[in-house]
Amino acid sequence: MSENEQTAPSRRVVVVGAGMAGVQTAVALREQGFTGTISLIGAEPHQPYDRPPLSKAVLLGNAEHSAFDVDFDALSVDLQLGREVSGLRAGDHELDTPAGPVPYDVLVIATGAEPVTLPGAEGVPGVHLLRTLDDAERLRPVLAKRHRIVVVGAGWIGAEFATAAREAGCEVVVVEAADRPLPGALPAEVAAPMARWYAEAGAELLTGARVAAVEQGAVVLDGGRRLPADAVVVGIGARPATRWLAGSGIDLGPDGSVTADERLRTSLPDVYAVGDCASFPSGRYGRRLLVHHWDNALQGPRTVAAGIVGADTGEGSEPGEIYDPVPYFWSEQFGRFVQYAGHHGAADTLVRRGDPEDPAWSVLWLREGVLVAVLTVGRPRDLAQGRRLIEVGARIDTERAADPAVPLKTAVL
CATH class of the missing domain: 3.50.50.60 (FAD/NAD(P)-binding domain)
Incomplete structure (x- = not known):
């Protein structure tokens, strides 16, 4: 029997939130062989779109929209736009909406964040x-x-x-x-x-x-x-868009995030959470992370899909994969390309590569000699190499790393 035939076609996955995390969850489910029903519910009336261009291309009139290049009909995804979800009744496996209840077998919460x-x-x-x-x-x-x-x-x-x-x-x-x-x-x-x-x-x-x-x-x-x-x-920050979950019984953190586990499962059965609305425990950094960035919304859905498909196929008692990424984001501002990877909260050493008065420079953070985070301004090679070194837990020679002429990958002890 093929992998596609093994998934249970009668199961219905409902994804709440039609931003990057929600759209990529639907895409990943199909890519990983899920053949059941997928409904994608979005509060906005627009075709699902990417947010980063809003602060530049769309804002300046250089692009009319930033819609995702996804053929929802070809994926057999039931796209429901302009539909608010007002509550969750987990005992009934139903969502509350002004147009009536929406039943689900598996629910994915991908409602993102809302501005403060x-x-x-x-x-x-x-x-x-x-x-x-x-x-x-x-x-x-x-x-x-x-x-x-x-x-x-x-x-x-x-x-x-x-x-x-x-x-x-x-x-x-x-x-x-x-x-x-x-x-x-x-x-x-x-x-x-x-x-x-x-x-x-x-x-x-x-x-x-x-x-x-x-x-x-x-x-x-x-x-x-x-x-x-x-x-x-x-622009004073954002918080997880989770107020609609009040009274649902789902566990929320003090920051308002849905407290997902290492496989992005929530405290409720058959409910996952992904993207800006969800925090997750990071074994790499030894703490729970809430990451409000595009890459997290892109990567997390693969873990959610693997968990749903794995549960359908009955592959082991702990289906799916553990989610423990190296967080990454970028920002284009004032003619500079700024990139960051990792998490520097527990670092004990800071190493500069270059002078911040110059057009291009980087900063490294280490914990007990291990690279845990890197910030780069106009040095994309430092970011690419640093991100890989963080992933493998590389120990760094700080003297060599402080020389911007030395490739970062060659500063490994």
Whole structure:
């Protein structure tokens, strides 16, 4: 009997969330031989689309959309768009929607993350978020008119939007409550040199600046400074989109994430979680990780699909594979290509490769001599080699690694 014939065709998989994680789950299920019914439910009315282009190509009008190149009909995927899911009744194996209940045999939660809003800014005219295609469409005419824009938050999305706004010729002020850009992502000694990127691009960066109020036409800071603003873009982070799971009995972490296990199974039977909404235990890093990045949403679905197909075929008591990736993300900002791989939280040694005042440089993080994370600016070869070395747990000669002329792969002890 072939692998395709072994899967149970009567089983119905319902995937909630039609972003990268949800779409790739449906694709991976078919690639791995699942022949049952697959329903993909998305809250937005648009064809499923990729999010990274929203902060650049779509925003600047260089692309009308970023729809995934996936033939859902050819995959026999029942695509249900513009449908909200309001609750989960695990005992009945049903989802609640305004149009009625949706039964499932296996459920995959892939609802992603939602932006954190700025208190007091909701409903103020001219205040924007940048998370969805509709958000980008609302911001396109703002950039086209070269408005004065205040960006709240100097994280990844704030920097990327500020880059696009400056390219469009807008006057840009970025307000950050911390003393440096990227405060939640990188330590001070690494992120602080990035502050000059804003000035070089013609954007003003105000650090240590807290927003006291947002009014139509202005942002008011603590201390009374008033920043004129034709538009305000809020980029102060995101949280797992899991509030619809309240009362379902599913285990959620203090960060709101679905606490999946090493195979991305949740605390409820027949329910998986993947992508920005799910945290998972990392054996590699010895802690639970919540990764809000594109690569996680691309890789995790393969583990989910393997678990579902493995359960159908009865292959062992623990079907599927363990999910323990080296996290990876990238950002294009102010003419620079920034990449990061790994997790530096428990590192005890920092090694610089090059001067952060130069156009290209890298930073390595080690724990007890083992490479655990790498950040590169304009040095893609360092990233590619570093990521592989992290995967195998390589020990690094710090003296050789500190020389940017030495290939990183040759600095292994």
